[in-house]
Amino acid sequence: MKQPLAYVHPESQVADNVVIEPFVTVDKDVVIGEGTRIGSNATILPGTRIGKNCRIFPGAVIGAVPQDLKFKGEYTTVEIGDNTTIRECVTVNRGTIARGKTVIGSNCLIMAYVHIAHDCIVGNNVILVNSTQLAGEVTVDDWAIIGGMSAIHQFVRVGTHVMISGGSLVRKDVPPFIKAGREPLSYVGINSIGLRRRNYNNDKIREIQDIYRYIYQKGLNTTQAIEIIEAEMAATPERDEILLFVKDSKRGIIRGYFPD
Missing domain, CATH: 2.160.10.10 (Hexapeptide repeat proteins)
Incomplete structure (x- = not known):
């Protein structure tokens, strides 16, 4: 009509x-x-x-x-x-x-x-x-949610199932399955609520959390974290998606969370 x-x-x-x-x-x-x-x-x-x-x-x-x-x-x-x-x-x-x-x-x-x-x-x-x-x-990527009034820098990639806080300045790549907030934009945890809504079970969510502990919470650089994850954690679609994202990142991934 x-x-x-x-x-x-x-x-x-x-x-x-x-x-x-x-x-x-x-x-x-x-x-x-x-x-x-x-x-x-x-x-x-x-x-x-x-x-x-x-x-x-x-x-x-x-x-x-x-x-x-x-x-x-x-x-x-x-x-x-x-x-x-x-x-x-x-x-x-x-x-x-x-x-x-x-x-x-x-x-x-x-x-x-x-x-x-x-x-x-x-x-x-x-x-x-x-x-x-x-x-x-x-x-x-699929299923991402970007909060209002956020600005995404050219060439940045936002991973699948990511949630980004409103008002964020996104200058680096944001790996899959996580929440990102604060300034500068940082890892603030797994998007566990979003993952449960999309039928990820608790075991899978724990696996993703364990991967990001190596990347963000054990004082390792990215190369060291990737080597340990590949050596110690069984290959799964989620593990491989995270590792491939990090390895392919041209701008580098966002930083870890450092409390004030």
Whole structure:
């Protein structure tokens, strides 16, 4: 259903049951899947791909060109999965030559005034709380929750099942399964509540806690901690995910917790 006061470019591909409210702009080279609703005054620009059953709230701008001086007009996209909600005044920029696309997964909640810059990769079931700002080429893995008014430095990666405190400045990579808070941003424990909600049992949570004791609480450097974990702890998907994340970190991981 398209309101007569909306503009939908004839070269866009919009499913028949998409609801487009008044004063929406849907430009050329846009694809919108079945069951999606586009709120009034939203702007959907070229290169945008929106999945099924998404909700785009008023004032959102999806697919604008990157705010990046290396962008030279190359063809890039924004890709949004199914069942994702994008609230008021969110801005999502297209990719650059670096990755070619900006991606938001399925079942995400992107709250009001969030900015997702060029070449970001946001996984599935992610929550970005109001006014969170992602700089270019940030990666946020599945099930992460980033508190409101947080700022994520370019190239940072946030691991799966992470919870980051509101108002955080995230300058380093945040490994999976943990909570992070304080300033500078630090490890403050395992995201045990979130893990239980996602059916991790107590034995698995204890295993994850033991891994992070070596990394953060035994006075070891990262290399020493990894060597001991590999030597003394049985290989499991969670152990290997943590070790691979730490080994692959380009910016280094956040620091441990040091009480005042």
